[in-house]
Amino acid sequence: MATPLRALLVEDSEDDAELLLRQLRRGGYEPAHVRVETPDAMSAELAGRPWDIVFSDYTMPHFNAFDALALMKNTGLDLPFIIVSGTISEDRAVIAMRAGAHDYVLKDNLNRLVPAVERELREAQMRQERRAAEEAVHRLAYTDPVTGMPNRARFTEHAQQTIAAARDNSRLPALLIVDIDRFREVNNTLGRGRGDDLLQVGLRLRGVLPAVDVVARLGGDEFGILLPQGGDVTEVIRNLTGFLDAPFMIGGIPIAVEVSIGVALAPDHAADVDTLLQWADIALFRAKRTATRYAIYAPELNRRSPERLGLMAELRHAVEQRRLMLHFQPKMAIKTGRIVATEALVRWPHPSRGLLMPDEFIGAAELTGIIGPLTRWVLYEALNRCHTMRRQGTRLRVSVNLSARSLHAPDLLEMIEGALTDTGAGPEQLMLEVTESAIMLSPERAKETLTILSRIGVGVSIDDFGTGYTSLAIIKRLPIDEIKIDKSFVMGMLADKKDAVIVRAVIELGHNLGLSVVAEGVETQETLDALAALGCDEAQGYFICKPQACGPLKNWLLTSPWKLEATA
Ligand code: C2E
Ligand code: CA
Ligand code: CA
Numbered sequence: 001m002a003t004p005l006r007a008l009l010v011e012d013s014e015d016d017a018e019l020l021l022r023q024l025r026r027g028g029y030e031p032a033h034v035r036v037e038t039p040d041a042m043s044a045e046l047a048g049r050p051w052d053i054v055f056s057d058y059t060m061p062h063f064n065a066f067d068a069l070a071l072m073k074n075t076g077l078d079l080p081f082i083i084v085s086g087t088i089s090e091d092r093a094v095i096a097m098r099a100g101a102h103d104y105v106l107k108d109n110l111n112r113l114v115p116a117v118e119r120e121l122r123e124a125q126m127r128q129e130r131r132a133a134e135e136a137v138h139r140l141a142y143t144d145p146v147t148g149m150p151n152r153a154r155f156t157e158h159a160q161q162t163i164a165a166a167r168d169n170s171r172l173p174a175l176l177i178v179d180i181d182r183f184r185e186v187n188n189t190l191g192r193g194r195g196d197d198l199l200q201v202g203l204r205l206r207g208v209l210p211a212v213d214v215v216a217r218l219g220g221d222e223f224g225i226l227l228p229q230g231g232d233v234t235e236v237i238r239n240l241t242g243f244l245d246a247p248f249m250i251g252g253i254p255i256a257v258e259v260s261i262g263v264a265l266a267p268d269h270a271a272d273v274d275t276l277l278q279w280a281d282i283a284l285f286r287a288k289r290t291a292t293r294y295a296i297y298a299p300e301l302n303r304r305s306p307e308r309l310g311l312m313a314e315l316r317h318a319v320e321q322r323r324l325m326l327h328f329q330p331k332m333a334i335k336t337g338r339i340v341a342t343e344a345l346v347r348w349p350h351p352s353r354g355l356l357m358p359d360e361f362i363g364a365a366e367l368t369g370i371i372g373p374l375t376r377w378v379l380y381e382a383l384n385r386c387h388t389m390r391r392q393g394t395r396l397r398v399s400v401n402l403s404a405r406s407l408h409a410p411d412l413l414e415m416i417e418g419a420l421t422d423t424g425a426g427p428e429q430l431m432l433e434v435t436e437s438a439i440m441l442s443p444e445r446a447k448e449t450l451t452i453l454s455r456i457g458v459g460v461s462i463d464d465f466g467t468g469y470t471s472l473a474i475i476k477r478l479p480i481d482e483i484k485i486d487k488s489f490v491m492g493m494l495a496d497k498k499d500a501v502i503v504r505a506v507i508e509l510g511h512n513l514g515l516s517v518v519a520e521g522v523e524t525q526e527t528l529d530a531l532a533a534l535g536c537d538e539a540q541g542y543f544i545c546k547p548q549a550c551g552p553l554k555n556w557l558l559t560s561p562w563k564l565e566a567t568a
Pocket of ligand 2: 433
């Protein structure tokens with residue numbers, strides 16, 4: 001059966017057009033075509049209906065292939081564009097291809113036409129799929145994977161825009177952080193997945209408020225709300241808490257949840273979103289401590305050092321007295337099944353609270369500046385361990401996480417060079433993991449820093465890829481070695497088609513940019529198999545090995561089913 005083909009012919013000779021069409025029919029196509037020979041006619045046809053392909057003569061009395069190509073590009077279309085000419089020379093053809101034509105066929109060699117058409121249609125299809133996947137990555141960068149609600153990135157951006165827009169008409173917003181106190185308990189007791197339950201809360205919040213996209217999940221049990229001021233904010237908050245008082249149906253059981261709300265007002269308390277969020281967080285702590293349900297930020301709260309600030313004083317001591325510890329999690333090369341590197345993950349053995357995980361203190365450490373000395377300690381400790389293992393015959397690169405503040409710290413390069421010199425480790429033993437959002441804070445500065453690092457020979461990895469403000473345009477220009485697909489996508493890829501698309505798209509993107517792609521959060525053999533089939537380079541996750549202290553890790557390396565890559 002003939003394949004329909006919507007072909008636009010830019011051609012002044014009716015006879016030549018007929019020859020071309022005959023060739024297509026012979027090749028199994030059923031062309032529905034229009035022939036044009038002026039720019040105006042071509043514009044009208046491109047705008048008027050969808051096309052599969054454009055064939056263009058090289059020179060015509062009123063037109064030529066270069067102008068036709070430019071015209072097509074200006075309309076934003078990316079159709080296969082094939083030059084069919086009696087006269088084009090080899091070097092002109094090369095120039096045309098550089099300008100974006102996909103192929104050229106000489107009129108006295110029309111046998112080449114059909115294979116060229118087949119190939120270009122296939123490639124156009126692939127371009128189309130890749131674009132769809134890139135768009136999906138982009139969309140998901142603004143979506144919380146657990147609830148499908150807007151995420152922190154979307155919230156921050158929206159808040160920033162609202163503040164900027166409000167400067168003129170003095171309708172500045174209030175920023176609220178809503179924290180669900182009892183949810184953790186409930187979920188631990190019932191042992192449930194939390195996505196649906198969180199979504200219930202999110203939807204209820206959204207139902208009380210006017211605009212749809214001002215409620216976002218910030219992470220954990222926290223939601224962010226942006227309220228236009230003007231009315232009485234306290235009135236709205238009372239309404240909110242009232243609505244949340246009604247019990248939630250969780251697993252068929254009505255359960256009362258308790259919420260606390262922290263509020264910060266622009267511009268009274270701050271005019272930028274990060275500071276507002278920080279102040280709203282402090283107000284939230286106040287509300288929790290005093291069990292008042294909500295609190296509005298006041299500078300005194302900051303001075304009276306809420307619990308989080310108290311914890312930070314302890315953390316500072318812990319760093320100074322070297323009482324933190326590192327766990328290491330191996331990374332495996334999927335093709336060979338060999339362990340090629342480890343990632344250093346910090347832990348804080350707290351005297352009364354037990355082993356604290358980084359999510360519980362890194363954020364606050366970053367806000368208070370303790371992140372500086374903390375990062376320095378992690379870097380030295382990781383390199384020392386790595387170098388010691390190397391001297392004992394185990395050659396594994398170590399990855400260290402850099403927070404946004406560390407990436408942009410003026411003394412970063414000095415610190416890294418110092419750490420390499422002091423520990424005796426080589427730059428090829430170190431890889432730094434930075435998140436997209438850290439880069440996007442100041443892309444130009446990040447580029448300068450990363451360029452110097454890569455010149456020194458230190459590896460750079462983009463962590464949590466897919467969750468930040470993805471700007472592929474910027475990522476493309478950075479001297480990076482690796483991207484890590486965020487574990488939320490990897491963990492969901494077998495159950496959720498959207499996640500699978502993202503994973504595949506990131507692997508393709510990474511490979512197109514010549515980068516190594518790592519999947520983190522690999523929890524099952526099935527996931528590992530699926531990643532292998534997609535050509536992913538490295539895997540990291542509980543299925544292979546949980547993060548553990550250096551001693552146990554060495555034993556594991558000796559006994560695990562996965563072998564070491566190389567021994568020195
Ligand atoms: P990350 O860099 O994305 O690290 C991966 C996190 O996922 C680790 O959590 C790891 O234990 C966990 N993980 C690994 N495999 C699996 C898996 O198969 N399933 C699941 N569910 N989780 C897995 P961890 O150690 O709690 O670290 C959390 C985050 O804290 C890290 O995320 C990183 O952003 C940050 N962090 C850790 N150490 C440092 C540090 O030294 N400096 C800085 N700035 N941040 C750090
Ligand atoms: Ca990491
Ligand atoms: Ca990560």
